[in-house]
Amino acid sequence: MSDRTVLQRLLQDLRNPLFRNGYALMANTAITATLGMGYWLLATQFYTPEEFGRGQALxxxxxxxxxxxxxxxxxxxxRYIPISxxxxxxVILRGYGMAAATGGAAAVGFLMTLPxxxxxxxxxxxxxMSLFFLGSVLVWSVFTLQDVALTGLRKATWVPVNNLxxxxxxxxxxxxxxxRLPSGGIFVSWMIPTAIALVPVNFLIFGIQVPRHIRATAETAQPPRLREMGRFLAGDFPGTLSMLAIVYLVPVLVAARVGEATFGRFSMAHTLGCMIELLAMNMAVSLTVEGSFDRSMLAANARRAxxxxxxxxxxxxxxxxxAAPLILTVFGSEFAVEGTTLLRLMALAxxxxxxxxxYLSSLRALGQARKLALVQIGLAVLVLASMLALFPFVxxxxxxxxxxxSEILVALLIFRGLRKILKYGDTGQSSVTQRSPEAA
Known part of the structure; x- marks a missing residue:
């Protein structure tokens, strides 16, 4: 394929909100990965292995x-910002408030059971440090959702700018x-810029983008009722909580089982593996947004995504x-020795x-919360059970x-349902009738 053809296809994709959002989120992942590697590389130079591992754990x-x-x-x-x-x-503020309240309560429980x-x-x-940790949880709760708010407003192009x-x-x-702060400096340096970033980004969201979104969707908006959102969350939240266990609970469990220096080396390989995984998740989030705007294009958008x-x-x-050994050697030879196999396995997964x-994002766009929860909970149970069973041996x-x-097994189990969505979307009609000239 010629360079001109590739450029033409890229420009065509960028005119489609699905891929404009998706590429923006993928660019954000690339920026986050690059700067993240730089950050942790600096941390290995300035801090002891034990402090490095402690900072990762916090x-x-x-x-x-x-x-x-x-x-x-x-x-x-x-799912709901596009139509609100x-x-x-x-909708956004309720998300902020509930996230901060729940996270803060959980953090208090954690601090009361530290031993x-x-x-x-x-x-x-x-x-x-307890108060700083609690405040950090509240700040990160909002920081997490502001990127999603921009994506739901179809303005994900601002997300990589913010994270850069x-x-x-x-x-x-x-x-x-x-x-100046040899103990705790990693954690503090992570959180202070996070807190500062909340001010300009949320001014962008509420002061500029939300009013524009309201004007642009005034004729087509169908604001969700609280009961409707509650039903969706009742089905989606247990499953999402299960996925959270894979991403964040697993490292916390590992930290409780190994020393600080060992955890630091594990965490670097785990972080890089999760960044690759984020690329898949980011395009999928964009698919949920576009599926909410126009369900008739779900099959075509899912195929293209x-x-x-x-x-x-x-x-x-x-x-x-x-290149896993070479990538990890940048942080030190011990990182490559202890992390190469883990990074390769996570990349394959x-x-x-x-x-x-x-599949999950298509289910969200269709509002099929029960099936969504079943898949997510099943995957989390498989991951946690297999990890705990294998930990004493490897x-x-x-x-x-x-x-x-776990992910190979679940992919095989959902493959039939995914094929149906890719072919028919949610209408049960032939994909030919759903395909637009742009998607052909």
């Missing part, structure tokens, strides 16, 4: 509690605090499999995850083996 725990409800609202906001009209601000979670979290035992600035400021602050996601992700998986995420690599086995 950030992981904070994100776990902040995401308890925040991630539960990802699907709901992507004059209720858009209220149960291992020595790695003992640094949170002082009143000052956030990443650069975070790296600069890490270097400044290295000599799957094709584009595989086109981008397969080469990245190949690079990860071949992303391939079936693409199919799963396209140590931290149990996370990789558990993910790969």
């Amino acid at each position: 950030i992981t725990a904070m994100r776990l509690f902040a995401s308890l409800t925040a991630l539960g609202f990802v699907g709901a906001l992507a 009209g004059r209720s858009t601000s209220g 149960v979670w291992g020595d790695i979290y003992a640094v949170l035992g002082t009143p000052a 600035v956030f990443g650069l400021v975070k790296m600069a602050l890490l270097a400044v605090l290295a000599s 799957l094709k584009r996601a595989l086109t981008i992700i397969i080469p990245i998986i190949g690079v990860a499999l071949l 992303v391939l079936p995850r693409v199919l799963i995420e396209i 140590d931290v690599n149990a996370v990789g083996y558990g993910l790969l086995f």
Whole structure:
């Protein structure tokens, strides 16, 4: 394929909101991954291996509690913001409030039971660090959802801009605090820029983009009733909570079982593997948004989203499999020795995850919350059970083996349903009748 043909196809994609949002979120993942590697590389230079592992553990725990409800609202906001009209601000603010309240309550419970979670979290035992951790959970709850709000408003192009600035400021602050705060500097440098970023981004959301969205959708908006959103969340939230266990609870469980330095090396490979997985999830979130706007195009958009996601992700998986030792050696030889197998296993697991995420996002667009929850809960149970069963035999690599086995199995189980969506969408009609000239 010629360079001109590739450019023409890219320009055509960018005129489609599905792919404009999807590419913006993928660009955000690439920016986050690049700056994240730079951040953690600096951390290995400025901090001891033990402090590096402790910083990773604190950030992981904070994100776990902040995401308890925040991630539960990802699907709901992507589903309902596009059709909320004059209720858009209220929908977003309710998401912010419930996420912060639930995350804060969970964080308080965690702080009251610190001895149960291992020595790695003992640094949170002082009143000052406890309050800072609690505040961090509240801040990250909102930070998580503001990107989803922009995506639901079809303005995901602002997401990579926000995270680019956030990443650069975070790296600069890490270097400044290295000599002034050798213990806790990693966690503090992560959270201060996060709190600052809330102000301009939410001004952009509520002051500019929401009014524009209301004007643009005034004639077609169908604001959801609280009861309708409640039914959706009742089905979607348990499943999303299960997916949260895979992303954030697994590292917390590992941290409780290994030393600080070992956890730091595990966490670096795990973080890189999760970043590859995010590429699949980001295109899928955009599919939920566009499916909510126009269900008749769901089959065509799902096919195109799957094709584009595989086109981008397969080469990245190949690079990860071949270059995993070289990538991890950047952080130190110990990282490569202990993390190569884990990173390769997690990269392979992303391939079936693409199919799963396209299927899940299609179910969200269709409002099929019960089936959505069943798939997500089943996947989480498989991952956690297989990881815990394998941990005594293969140590931290149990996370990789558990993910790969579980996601292949679930992909096989949902494949028939995915084929039906790719062919018919939700109308039961032939895909030929749904296909637009642009999607052909």
